[in-house]
Amino acid sequence: MSHALNTQTPPPAPSTLRGARLPKWAPYVIAAGSVAAGCGIGLAGGLDSRIQWGLIASILFLLVTYLLAAKVEGGRQAKDRMATSVVWVAFLLAVIPLVSLIWETVARGIKVLDGYFLTHSMGVLADTDVGGGIYHALIGTLEQVGLATLMAVPVGLLTAIYLVEYGRGKLAKAVTFFVDVMTGIPSIVAGLFILSFWILILGQGYSGFAGAMALAILMMPVVVRSTEEMLKLVPNELREASLALGVPKWRTILKVVLPTSLGGITTGVMLAVARIAGETAPVLLLVWGNPLINTNPFDGPQASLPLYIYQQYANSAGSPAAYDRAWAAALTLIILIMLLNLVARGIARWKAPKTGR
Amino acid sequence: MAKRIDVGGLTAYYGSHKAIEDISMTVEPRSVTAFIGPSGCGKSTFLRTLNRMHEVTPGGRVEGKVLLDGEDLYASAVDPVNVRRTIGMVFQRPNPFPTMSIFDNVAAGLKLNGNYKKSELADVVEKSLRGANLWNEVKDRLNKPGSGLSGGQQQRLCIARAIAVEPQVLLMDEPCSALDPISTLAIEDLIGELKERFTIVIVTHNMQQAARVSDRTAFFNLAAVGQPGRLIEIDDTERIFSNPSVQATEDYISGRFG
Amino acid sequence: MDISPSTTAPPPPQDAQPKPISHKAAARGATRPGDRVFLGLSRGSGILLLLIMAAIAAFLTYRASIVLSKNEGNFLTTFEWDANAIPPYFGIAVLAFGTIVSSIIAMVIAVPIAVGIALFITHYAPRKLSGPIAYVVDLLAAVPSIVYGLWGALFLVPHLTGLFSWLDQFFGWTGVFEWQGGAPRSLLTVGILLAIMILPIITNVSREVFRQAPQMHQEAALALGATRWEVIRMSVLPFGRSGIISASMLGLGRALGETMAVATVLSPSFLINASILDPGGGTFAQNIASKFSEATEQGRDALIASGLVLFVITLLVNGAARAIIARRKEYSGANA
Numbered sequence: 024m025s026h027a028l029n030t031q032t033p034p035p036a037p038s039t040l041r042g043a044r045l046p047k048w049a050p051y052v053i054a055a056g057s058v059a060a061g062c063g064i065g066l067a068g069g070l071d072s073r074i075q076w077g078l079i080a081s082i083l084f085l086l087v088t089y090l091l092a093a094k095v096e097g098g099r100q101a102k103d104r105m106a107t108s109v110v111w112v113a114f115l116l117a118v119i120p121l122v123s124l125i126w127e128t129v130a131r132g133i134k135v136l137d138g139y140f141l142t143h144s145m146g147v148l149a150d151t152d153v154g155g156g157i158y159h160a161l162i163g164t165l166e167q168v169g170l171a172t173l174m175a176v177p178v179g180l181l182t183a184i185y186l187v188e189y190g191r192g193k194l195a196k197a198v199t200f201f202v203d204v205m206t207g208i209p210s211i212v213a214g215l216f217i218l219s220f221w222i223l224i225l226g227q228g229y230s231g232f233a234g235a236m237a238l239a240i241l242m243m244p245v246v247v248r249s250t251e252e253m254l255k256l257v258p259n260e261l262r263e264a265s266l267a268l269g270v271p272k273w274r275t276i277l278k279v280v281l282p283t284s285l286g287g288i289t290t291g292v293m294l295a296v297a298r299i300a301g302e303t304a305p306v307l308l309l310v311w312g313n314p315l316i317n318t319n320p321f322d323g324p325q326a327s328l329p330l331y332i333y334q335q336y337a338n339s340a341g342s343p344a345a346y347d348r349a350w351a352a353a354l355t356l357i358i359l360i361m362l363l364n365l366v367a368r369g370i371a372r373w374k375a376p377k378t379g380r
Numbered sequence: 381m382a383k384r385i386d387v388g389g390l391t392a393y394y395g396s397h398k399a400i401e402d403i404s405m406t407v408e409p410r411s412v413t414a415f416i417g418p419s420g421c422g423k424s425t426f427l428r429t430l431n432r433m434h435e436v437t438p439g440g441r442v443e444g445k446v447l448l449d450g451e452d453l454y455a456s457a458v459d460p461v462n463v464r465r466t467i468g469m470v471f472q473r474p475n476p477f478p479t480m481s482i483f484d485n486v487a488a489g490l491k492l493n494g495n496y497k498k499s500e501l502a503d504v505v506e507k508s509l510r511g512a513n514l515w516n517e518v519k520d521r522l523n524k525p526g527s528g529l530s531g532g533q534q535q536r537l538c539i540a541r542a543i544a545v546e547p548q549v550l551l552m553d554e555p556c557s558a559l560d561p562i563s564t565l566a567i568e569d570l571i572g573e574l575k576e577r578f579t580i581v582i583v584t585h586n587m588q589q590a591a592r593v594s595d596r597t598a599f600f601n602l603a604a605v606g607q608p609g610r611l612i613e614i615d616d617t618e619r620i621f622s623n624p625s626v627q628a629t630e631d632y633i634s635g636r637f638g
Numbered sequence: 639m640d641i642s643p644s645t646t647a648p649p650p651p652q653d654a655q656p657k658p659i660s661h662k663a664a665a666r667g668a669t670r671p672g673d674r675v676f677l678g679l680s681r682g683s684g685i686l687l688l689l690i691m692a693a694i695a696a697f698l699t700y701r702a703s704i705v706l707s708k709n710e711g712n713f714l715t716t717f718e719w720d721a722n723a724i725p726p727y728f729g730i731a732v733l734a735f736g737t738i739v740s741s742i743i744a745m746v747i748a749v750p751i752a753v754g755i756a757l758f759i760t761h762y763a764p765r766k767l768s769g770p771i772a773y774v775v776d777l778l779a780a781v782p783s784i785v786y787g788l789w790g791a792l793f794l795v796p797h798l799t800g801l802f803s804w805l806d807q808f809f810g811w812t813g814v815f816e817w818q819g820g821a822p823r824s825l826l827t828v829g830i831l832l833a834i835m836i837l838p839i840i841t842n843v844s845r846e847v848f849r850q851a852p853q854m855h856q857e858a859a860l861a862l863g864a865t866r867w868e869v870i871r872m873s874v875l876p877f878g879r880s881g882i883i884s885a886s887m888l889g890l891g892r893a894l895g896e897t898m899a900v901a902t903v904l905s906p907s908f909l910i911n912a913s914i915l916d917p918g919g920g921t922f923a924q925n926i927a928s929k930f931s932e933a934t935e936q937g938r939d940a941l942i943a944s945g946l947v948l949f950v951i952t953l954l955v956n957g958a959a960r961a962i963i964a965r966r967k968e969y970s971g972a973n974a
Contacts, residue, residue, distance in 0.1 A: 040451055040466060042459040074801050099492065099865055106867035110762050113754025114771075120834045121778055124789045181683035189677055190684070198684040200960070201691050207888070207956030208694070208949070209895020211923045215945040216694040219701040223935065240690060247687070273676035294780075301782020304897040307927055329784045329898075336788055336902060346792065353785045364780055436860060438765060465863025475854040479876040488872065489862040538858070545862065 043095050050088065050108070057084035077119065081112045125357075132354025135347045141355070144326075145314035150335065151342035157352050159316040160331035163231055166320040167310065167327055168300050170235035171242055176292055178239075179246025186247070187254040188276055205244040213237045214305030222309070229311040231320030234327070237305035242295045249291025253284040286374020293367035297360045303329035328356045382409035382579040383449040383466075383548040385430065390444030391608075392422070392429050394437065399425045401608035403444075405598060407549075412571060412580045414590035414617065417600030418632065422609025423583045424472075426600070427551050430581065431467035432460040448548065465489075468547035468578075472554045474534035476526030476541070483522040485537055489545035504544055512540035513570050532563020539570065543578070550574065552582040556589065568593050587633060591621050599629045694949065702943035705936055713943065719908055719925070721940030722933060730944050735910050736825060736919025737948075740900070741893040743829025743914065744836060749886050751833075752840035759841075760848040761870060772845065779838035787902035790831040791823075795903065798822040798830075802915050817915040823905040826914040828921070831899055836889035843888060847881025848874055880962050887959035891952050897923035922948040 061080025065073075088108045093101035143156035182202070186195055217237045221227050257280050265275040281288070311324035312334050332352045339345030385407040392400050400422035407413045415423040428434040429442050432453060446453040453463050476485045486505045490496050496504075505522070509515040514536045518529070526537050535555055542550060552571075556564040571593045574580060584590050590597050598614035613626050624630050706713055708725050716729025755775070759768045799822055806817035855873035864872060901924045904917075911918025920928075926941045933941060 040448070040453065040458045040462045041455075042462055044457070044459060074797060075804055099868070103865035103867040106870070107762060110754045110758045113751045114758045114763075117751055117755055117834075117837055120794075121774075123793065124781070124786070124834075127789055127793050128785060178683045178686055181680040182687055185677075185680035185684045189680060194681070194684065198687060201688055203960045204953060204956050205687070205691060207891045207895075207952055207959075209897065209923055209952055211895065211897045211926055212694070212698075212945050212949045212952070215926065215942050216697055218938065219697040219942055220693070223701060223938065224697070240694075243687060243690075271670050271673055273670075273673045276676070297780055301780075301784065303782070303784040304923065304927060307898075308930055329782055332784050332788055333898060333902065336791065349788055350792075353788050356782060357785060360780055360782065361777065364777060431861065433857065433861060436857070461863050461865050463863075464861055469857075469861035471854060471857060471861075473854055475852075475858040477855060477858065477872060477876075488859075492862065492864055492868055541858075541862065 042097070042100070044100075045092060045095055045104075049091070050104075053087050053091070054084055057081070057087060077116075081116065084108060085112065128350060128354050128357060131347070131350035132352075134351065136351040136354055140348075140351055144316045148314070150339040150345050153344040155348060157328065157331055157348075157355060159313065160326040160328045160352065161355075162316065162318060163310065163313075163320075163325040163327040164300060164329075166318075167231045167235045167238060167306065167325070168296060170232060170320060171238035171299055172292070172296055174235065174239035175242035175246055175295070179243045179295075180250055180288070182243075182247045183250035183254060184276060184280075186251055188272075188280070202244045202247045205240075206248065208241070209304075210237070210241055210302050211304040211308070213240045214308040216240070217305070218308050228322075229309060229324045230322060231310055231317075231325040231327075234306045234310035234325075235320065237309055238299040238302060241302060241305070242299050245295040245298060246292055249294065250284075250288050253287035253291065254280060256287065257283050286370055290367040290371040290374075293363050293370070297363035297367070300360055300363070301329055301356060303327075303333055306330045307333065328352055328359075332356065382577065384409045384579065385549065385581075386445075386447040386450075387430075388445040388447070390426070390429060390442065390446065392425050392434055392443075393439070393441045395439035398608040400429075400600075401610055403611045405611060405614050407579060407581055408596065409579045410575060410577075411595040412575045412582060412593055413614075414594035414597045415581070415583045415600060416585075416587055416590050416597060416632075417609070417612075418602070419585075420605070420609070421600040421602045423598075423600045424553050425609070427553055427581060427583050430549070430551055431469055432463045433469065435460070465545060466547055467549040467551060468542035468545065470535070470538050470542055470550065470552045470555050473558050474531060474538050476529075476534050476537050478525065478527045480526060481523045482518050482526045482529070482537060485526045486540050486544050488541060505540075508540040508544035509537075511543055511574070512536045513566060513573075514540055530563070532559050532566055535559060535563065535567060536570065539567075539574075543574070547578065549579040549581065552580065554583050554585060557585060564589070587621075591617060597621070599624070599626075599632065601628055601632070698942055698946040698949060701939045702946045705939035706943055708936070709940075717909065719929070719940075721929075721937040724936070726936055726940060728940050730922070730947055732908050732910055733920055733922045733925050733944060734947075736828075736924075737894060737921040739914065739919065740825045740828040740832060740921060741890055743826060744832035744893045745886060745890060747830065747833035748836050748840055748889060749882070752837050752885070752889070753844055753882055755837070755841045756844035756848055757870065757874075759845050761866065761874070772842075775838050775841050775845075779842065783835065783896060784898045784902070786831060786835050787899035790827070790899055790903040794831060795822055795827060798827060802826075806915060813912050815915055816913040820917060821905060822915070823903055824913075824915050824917055825904070825919050828900050828904050829914070831903055832893045832896055835896065835899060836892045839892060840885045840889040843885030844878065844882050847878040847885070851877040880965070884959040884962040887955050887962070891956045891959065894921075894955065895923055895948060895952050896921075897927050900924040901927040 057080045060083050061076045064079055065076035085105065085108050089101050089105045092104040096104075140156040141161070142158050144159035145155040148155045182198065186199060190198070214237045217233055217240075221233050221236065222229070227233065261279055261283060262275055265279045266272065270278070306327045307330055310327055310330065312330050313324040313326045317323055317325045332349050335345045335349035335352065387406070388404050390400070390403045391398065403426060415427065417423050425434060430446060430453075434440045434442055442454060444454075448466065452458070477488060480488065483505055484491075486508050487501050490501060490504060506515060509518065514533060517533060518537075526534065529537060535558075539555075556567050559567065568589065571580060571582065575595075582590075582593065594617045596614060597617040597620040599612045599620065600609050601612045602609040612628055613620070613624065615625070620629060621633060624633065705721070705726060709728060710725045711718065711727040711729045713729050715731050716727065717731050718727055718729065719732075720727040759772050759775075763771060802817050802822045805815040809815035810817065851874040855877070856869050859869040859872045900921050904920065904924055906920040906924065906928060907917045908920065909918055922944050926945055929937065929941060
């Protein structure tokens with residue numbers, strides 16, 4: 024509260040605007056100090072887990088920041104600094120495992136990832152032997168994902184067209200709701216569904232196609248959602264202009280609406296492909312796995328990249344050769360998916376100005 | 381309570397775009413100063429530099445001095461949080477916190493500081509609501525959400541919220557532009573009462589309003605679209621509206637452009 | 639403003655949600671054969687989606703009913719999984735326990751951190767950084783779960799022994815953090831891994847909500863002299879509360895149904911253990927993946943029965959999340 028008299032001259036009285044503040048470098052110094060202390064305590068106390076070092080450092084950082092700020096700047100500023108610190112710590116805490124995940128996959132995967140690895144199957148090699156490759160799994164993944172895309176994209180596209188261009192009333196509402204719900208179906212449940220109806224009831228065998236059907240179920244809602252968003256971006260004047268020329272509605276959709284939003288739709292489809300390419304659970308139930316090359320997705324068990332990773336890990340009883348192969352396959356899979364993502368985003372960026380006009 | 385503002389050579393940017401250039405003026409305590417001028421001339425931007433709200437917008441940056449009774453708001457040791465506490469602001473659209481009751485809205489600023497007593501709080505809320513000419517309309521429903529009030533009432537609630545922390549200066553950014561004529565009249569009457577206690581700066585689109593409520597008027601203009609806005613002149617309101625010293629001001633006031 | 643006598647009407651404001659062309663046009667259009675075929679195809683696709691959902695429920699229920707009628711144990715309370723035996727004896731108690739406990743651990747860890755990251759992106763990060771960070775979070779959502787599983791099993795697990803012994807040392811007396819010293823492949827490990835996996839989705843949804851928090855309420859708080867944290871507490875968090883809830887529930891739906899990451903990390907044992915550091919429990923999805931290869935047809939039906947339970951649970955969780963989002967949309971729409 025200022026009790027200063029209201030004079031015209033600048034008062035020398037203590038300012039109400041200035042507050043005692045920690046210097047700008049304070050957070051960095053505290054952070055560096057906490058990390059040092061965390062490592063020190065970790066070393067001295069013989070704590071072998073780096074996770075604990077990190078936790079000690081972050082708790083120290085939060086405490087010191089709060090106490091210093093409370094002392095120098097007051098309670099409100101201390102709370103504000105505390106919140107800022109917590110948010111930063113949350114961010115760093117999350118970054119660490121994610122960086123580690125990428126780092127481990129690259130570092131360990133690069134060991135056996137070479138031309139031979141990409142062009143050979145496991146053949147009759149035992150899981151514990153050195154050598155072998157993922158050729159059969161790559162073929163399996165490409166075929167299964169391709170088939171799933173062939174099934175899911177037309178259905179997804181048409182459903183989105185229905186919802187945006189025709190949909191109103193109860194049916195559209197129900198479809199919208201269930202598309203949302205379908206996005207959340209666990210992949211293993213989709214696998215169980217195809218298992219129950221295709222394998223147990225119709226008596227068909229394991230095959231790439233069976234897996235592809237489950238993948239298609241997982242892919243459809245994603246395609247519907249992204250296509251819907253894109254179609255909604257097409258300005259109504261375009262549709263009206265075409266209809267006003269006497270073009271029938273279905274040709275308007277095919278010749279005007281879809282081409283306008285093609286870039287966005289392609290992006291959405293590729294992101295959906297990227298998502299199902301890494302699915303393991305339904306493939307495990309329906310494609311079964313196969314160390315040999317089987318190029319026919321409609322007959323007999325196949326391999327697939329994610330399934331290969333799982334089986335190298337789970338069936339090899341800790342053999343280092345198998346673990347190396349698992350990491351290399353994981354790296355291949357991540358590269359594949361990131362490429363799809365990057366290309367998809369590239370298309371989105373490249374096409375964006377055109378749809379905006 | 382009221383303090384005087386001296387602005388010297390103030391220039392404000394949005395990123396690389398210069399929004400206002402080289403503005404100097406003095407705002408007298410216990411008076412109402414109105415800012416008028418065509419859209420985009422930077423009068424709202426200038427207003428927001430007076431309580432350091434401009435730097436909140438992405439890319440917002442300010443050069444120059446704003447002295448509050450001689451103390452520079454942009455000095456490096458100054459905490460913008462304290463500045464905004466000392467200089468209250470009322471916005472174009474009424475913006476009571478939607479999740480808070482009427483009482484909590486008025487008390488929001490006080491509660492931030494923490495050191496208050498329950499009984500004091502109730503007194504301050506009543507005093508502020510009376511100060512904003514809203515008490516009689518809401519005294520029976522202080523625990524209802526503020527968003528249930530009419531637009532004019534909401535704006536007066538926002539004024540009550542701003543004066544509850546006893547600021548030195550009250551900035552108003554087109555406070556009536558979203559309101560109907562009757563609510564506008566109520567706010568204008570209120571401004572007349574508030575100037576007994578506060579230094580008031582009001583941005584308005586409405587020249588009649590400037591003429592009705594203000595003691596002094598500042599006219600802002602820009603040379604062309606894309607150019608920075610400048611202060612053309614500031615003078616007693618009567619003089620600005622009867623006999624301005626700059627031709628552009630007369631053209632604007634007589635409706636020849638803008 | 640000068641009004642030029644131009645003949646062209648100003649373009650109508652672009653509607654974010656174009657309404658279908660008027661009733662009449664649609665009706666007239668539908669009389670053409672081409673239109674009828676096209677409408678039929680697209681409506682048929684929509685109906686096909688509904689049929690698939692119905693079929694999933696129907697087929698799972700059918701297969702489950704076959705084995706449940708033979709089940710000697712109580713499906714809900716039996717602590718054993720002897721589904722290949724004749725007659726079968728199995729129940730989901732252990733699975734329900736494991737699924738719920740691991741998901742709760744995941745939520746407790748992930749939700750605060752995800753909200754923190756979302757706030758970091760929208761309100762704290764330097765403006766130039768926030769875009770790339772959001773992009774990286776998006777990419778992380780695309781990493782397949784089997785890769786998380788591999789990393790969890792081969793990297794995370796060995797690094798958890800220190801944490802486990804520390805927890806046992808200081809909190810072992812609670813019983814919850816008691817540790818016999820086996821490999822750290824317990825429900826806590828699963829929870830930590832699931833937390834890492836659901837971070838991106840919770841972050842993304844909360845980020846969108848925080849970004850939409852009205853500027854005018856944040857400015858109101860600022861103008862009252864609020865610090866950044868007070869602005870967030872007064873005007874961003876109240877606005878985003880329902881968004882955080884629905885984001886968490888979407889994350890929960892993921893965690894409940896996650897299969898491969900759990901299957902690689904957990905060393906399952908079919909019992910309920912009060913300690914989350916010792917082996918014990920399993921999850922619905924993990925149990926299906928691990929038991930599948932040795933299951934007879936009857937055993938598979940039993941697994942399908944447990945999958946049906948998982949299906950219903952995720953359906954409820956996701957439905958609730960969507961309902962909250964939908965209600966929020968209406969609310970904010972009416973407010974705009």
